[in-house]
Amino acid sequence: FMGLSEVHIRRIFKNSVSCSPVAYINYLKIEKTKNLLRSSNYSVTEIAESVGINDPYYFSRFFKKSTGMTPTDYRRKN
Secondary structure (H helix, E strand, O other), X not given: OOOOOHHXXXXXXXXXXXXXXXXXXXXXXXXXXXXXXXXXXXOHHHHHHHOOOOOHHHHHHHHXXXXXXXXXXXXXXX
């Protein structure tokens, strides 16, 4: 990309957003998940697939690690 190394691009990204590209993508996945849990009737499996995670069990662990609650608990409370 325009003669810049991957390391340099990651450094620029981290300086701009204050986190790594992977952490930012995970943040976006969690925010999209929260929105869908609050505003739709999609199943947790469908939501997981919509954010690119095909294993609903992994998705639940990923969500709980980020938010402190399971997707089902989040939906009930919101």
